[in-house]
Amino acid sequence: FSSTSDIRSLSYRTGLNLELLERYILDLSVRREGSSLFGSENRYATFPRIAGAWIASAEPWWPAQNALSLAKLRAAYGRAGQRPSYVAQYETFSVNQSTGALSPVTLGNSKLRPEILSELEVGTDLELFGRFGANITYARSVAEDQILLVPAPAASGFPNQYQNAGQLTNKTFEASLDVPLINRQNLRWSTRLIYDRNRAVITRLDVPPYTTTGGVQGSESMFFVRNGERLGTIYGRAFVTECSQLPGNFASKCGGAGSDFQRNSDGFIVYTGGLLPSEGITKNGWNASLNPASAPWNTRTVFGMPIQLKDSLNTPAQVPLGNATPNYHAGLSSNFSLGKLSAYGLLDGSFGRSVWNEGYHWALGDFMTATVDQNGVGVEEAKPIGYFYRAGPGLGGSSGVGGLYNVLGPTNQSVEDASYVKLREVSLSYNVGAVAGQGNWTVGLVGRNLHTFTKYRGYDPEVGRAGGTQLGNSALVGIDYFTFPNLRTFTVQLSTAF
Numbered sequence: 001f002s003s004t005s006d007i008r009s010l011s012y013r014t015g016l017n018l019e020l021l022e023r024y025i026l027d028l029s030v031r032r033e034g035s036s037l038f039g040s041e042n043r044y045a046t047f048p049r050i051a052g053a054w055i056a057s058a059e060p061w062w063p064a065q066n067a068l069s070l071a072k073l074r075a076a077y078g079r080a081g082q083r084p085s086y087v088a089q090y091e092t093f094s095v096n097q098s099t100g101a102l103s104p105v106t107l108g109n110s111k112l113r114p115e116i117l118s119e120l121e122v123g124t125d126l127e128l129f130g131r132f133g134a135n136i137t138y139a140r141s142v143a144e145d146q147i148l149l150v151p152a153p154a155a156s157g158f159p160n161q162y163q164n165a166g167q168l169t170n171k172t173f174e175a176s177l178d179v180p181l182i183n184r185q186n187l188r189w190s191t192r193l194i195y196d197r198n199r200a201v202i203t204r205l206d207v208p209p210y211t212t213t214g215g216v217q218g219s220e221s222m223f224f225v226r227n228g229e230r231l232g233t234i235y236g237r238a239f240v241t242e243c244s245q246l247p248g249n250f251a252s253k254c255g256g257a258g259s260d261f262q263r264n265s266d267g268f269i270v271y272t273g274g275l276l277p278s279e280g281i282t283k284n285g286w287n288a289s290l291n292p293a294s295a296p297w298n299t300r301t302v303f304g305m306p307i308q309l310k311d312s313l314n315t316p317a318q319v320p321l322g323n324a325t326p327n328y329h330a331g332l333s334s335n336f337s338l339g340k341l342s343a344y345g346l347l348d349g350s351f352g353r354s355v356w357n358e359g360y361h362w363a364l365g366d367f368m369t370a371t372v373d374q375n376g377v378g379v380e381e382a383k384p385i386g387y388f389y390r391a392g393p394g395l396g397g398s399s400g401v402g403g404l405y406n407v408l409g410p411t412n413q414s415v416e417d418a419s420y421v422k423l424r425e426v427s428l429s430y431n432v433g434a435v436a437g438q439g440n441w442t443v444g445l446v447g448r449n450l451h452t453f454t455k456y457r458g459y460d461p462e463v464g465r466a467g468g469t470q471l472g473n474s475a476l477v478g479i480d481y482f483t484f485p486n487l488r489t490f491t492v493q494l495s496t497a498f
Contacts, residue, residue, distance in 0.1 A: 007035070010033070075122045082147065106149075146166040150207045166225075173198075176194045192332070201230050219409065219479060221318060232476045233322075238411060278381065331349065343428050389404075418463070
């Protein structure tokens with residue numbers, strides 16, 4: 001198998017940089033670009049940029065004794081383009097290697113326009129008392145004419161087509177603070193705090209809403225593409241965890257001891273028939289069940305088994321389970337030097353991110369996770385094998401599955417909070433100086449990914465998968481698909497200068 005491709009591009013760029021009185025700064029540029037990757041009817045696009053800064057503290061009227069020893073305001077606006085893939089313009093087919101039959105894959109689109117990203121950024125750089133430095137930045141970007149692989153019209157005979165079909169609005173806030181704790185001739189210690197938060201939302205969609213995959217088995221409907229949806233939101237099935245989620249008058253039968261439905265030790269609402277969830281073995285409760293006619297959503301319900309949340313049509317509900325992008329990042333770094341000895345450390349944290357732990361979920365089906373192992377569990381909390389895997393006909397849907405494995409796909413039991421704090425790096429170095437009268441030698445030791453503080457069940461919460469037909473980015477596709485974890489490394493360094 002071999003292939004060739006021919007891509008041609010042509011670009012013109014001009015710019016102007018101005019500075020006045022060392023406090024007024026202006027940067028202008030414009031770029032005109034053409035590419036054969038654009039549709040034949042839209043070969044060229046223009047991308048301007050303007051940026052400016054004002055150092056207010058350099059003004060003659062700025063008070064000499066002001067606590068703000070530096071005050072700089074900055075702003076920038078620009079437009080950039082995203083090219084479509086090589087095949088997006090053309091009709092593509094797959095070939096059956098056995099029969100030679102052609103099957104349509106992607107409908108071509110000669111009218112594709114470049115995806116235009118417009119961004120406005122404003123910020124300030126501050127220095128307090130000549131010591132403490134602070135940076136604050138807010139940015140808002142809008143991606144117009146997003147190039148999306150969307151369902152094609154049925155009459156075309158093709159399942160998909162690349163179209164300029166949407167708009168994505170992204171908002172980012174970043175802040176940092178530099179604090180010099182000690183600043184002496186032979187002793188210095190400083191620290192830096194950083195924070196950032198990002199939100200990306202689909203603000204327009206020119207085609208009917210659709211679902212897209214995360215790129216692996218079980219993730220076929222993991223993401224929704226629709227107006228108002230936050231990018232990276234993970235959808236899947238859910239087991240009932242609140243009495244209010246039960247339909248009709250079943251919610252009134254749910255509560256504490258003596259109720260027909262109660263919360264078990266895993267946090268799920270289960271049918272108990274008035275027994276305690278812990279009496280499944282001692283009082284033979286695991287043999288009790290409700291027939292469909294008298295059970296929630298007309299689905300046979302067995303004692304102690306998780307109950308799958310259904311929609312108004314009595315089909316498994318697809319609900320938001322979390323988002324693959326974190327609520328915020330934060331970090332703390334520190335530099336220390338004493339004479340010829342230097343040290344550096346970095347703590348890095350991600351908070352509020354969710355990950356579908358597919359490795360754990362798959363292990364439920366193979367009875368290869370510690371969750372299934374009931375060794376050492378007392379009779380009050382012990383669960384039958386079906387609780388984790390497959391439970392009798394009619395308990396989950398047309399395939400007759402119902403335990404926590406249910407069917408391979410995200411659930412509120414296997415989509416986990418993947419928040420973490422990592423001791424990302426620690427380094428020590430010592431300046432030896434000249435050796436035999438030659439050079440200026442320094443020896444050092446660097447350790448990376450030394451420890452992770454997290455409640456995530458997998459090997460490493462810092463995980464993702466660069467797959468799927470739509471998102472295709474490991475930062476957006478939060479799936480732990482048997483991914484090899486980040487390694488802990490130690491590096492010895494030796495350097496010199498002559």
